Amino acid sequence: MTDTTYGAKLQRDGKTYAIQTRIPAGIVTPEDLETIARVAKEFRIPMIKITSGQRFLLVGVQEKDIVQIRKELGDLGSATITPGVRYVQSCPGIAYCKNGTQDSISLAREISNEYAGKEFPGKIKIGISGCPRCCGESRVRDIGIMGSAKGWTVFFGGHSGFNSRQGVQAAAGLSSDEVRGLIRRLLTYYKCHAQPKERTSRFLERVGTAWLEAGKAD
Template identity: 80%
Template sequence: MTDATYGAKLQRDGKTYAIQTRIPAGVVTPENLETIAKVAKKYHIPLVKITSGQRFLLVGVQEQDITDVRRELGNLGMASITPGVRYVQSCPGIAYCKNGTQDSIHLAREISDEYAGKEFPAKIKIGVSGCPRCCGESRVRDIGIMGTAKGWTIFFGGHSGFKSRQGEQVATGLTSKEVRDLIRALLNHYKTHAEPKERSSRFLERVGTEWIRDVKPA
């Protein structure tokens, strides 16, 4: 891996790479789509894939094109490539969905902005759902936020990989501000006590969940 390829994922052919975009809350504009299409055509990128984290994955990028592709993507090309918050996904929420009880898109954007570029011991995935149907996959994310008619519920330590784990419920009936304050406290504790490359689910398996009761909003 070189400076030019850092953060790009080498593909099965051993020659080409995949680049992920930064899409806070999974919301794109027509201009964003036009930019992605223009770049994909210009650099003959054979596959553009939507990921489970509501990002675009440009697959089949030639090594010599990686720097130019990122530059022409602009802000879309500023995806997290260090241990930290990889993405904050969201359902449409109360602004658009008939089932929504809370404004998931607005909250997801606020959280995404707060943690952009901040480093943690391992990657962190965050899911925000506007109702208990959990279309934002809140129960299986490192930080999960689920809306109800009485406010927000927070989960910590979820994981959807090979060894899946449902997150621990931390608190319920919270306002959006209380959610952000509590997330800050949870992540501060995790950052201080987790080992390098230790995801939140493995962290809980190692240290237990008793500490969660003592966490005070930051």
């Protein structure tokens, strides 16, 4: 990887790249969509894919175009390949969904902005759901946040993929401010004790959950 290709992922053909956009909480404006469409047309990008993390993936980018495409995308083109918070996905929450009990969109935006560009031992995926239906996939994310009428429940160490596992419940009945504070403590403990490239689920497999139960993250 060079300075030119940083943040872009080499594709199977060994020649072209894919660029992920940064979409906090999965919310885009009409202007964002127009920008993405204009860039795709201008640089003849053959495919735009919506990812599971609620981002747009521009596939088939030529190496010579990467820098200019990022410039044209602006904040949408921020690189997110370093170990850290890759994305914060969210359901519509109480703002729009009839089943929502908590404001997942506002919380997702706040968390996304707080951790943008911060590095951790491994990549971190965060899912926020405004109700127990878990449309934000909260139970299988490194940090999972699920709303109910009683407040937010926070899970830690979830993971999808080949060896999936549900996150361990760290706390329940929290306010949004309390959630942000708990996440800071959880991620501080993880950052201090995790091995390089160790995801939160593997971290829990190695160190156990006693530190969560004993409140060492506080």
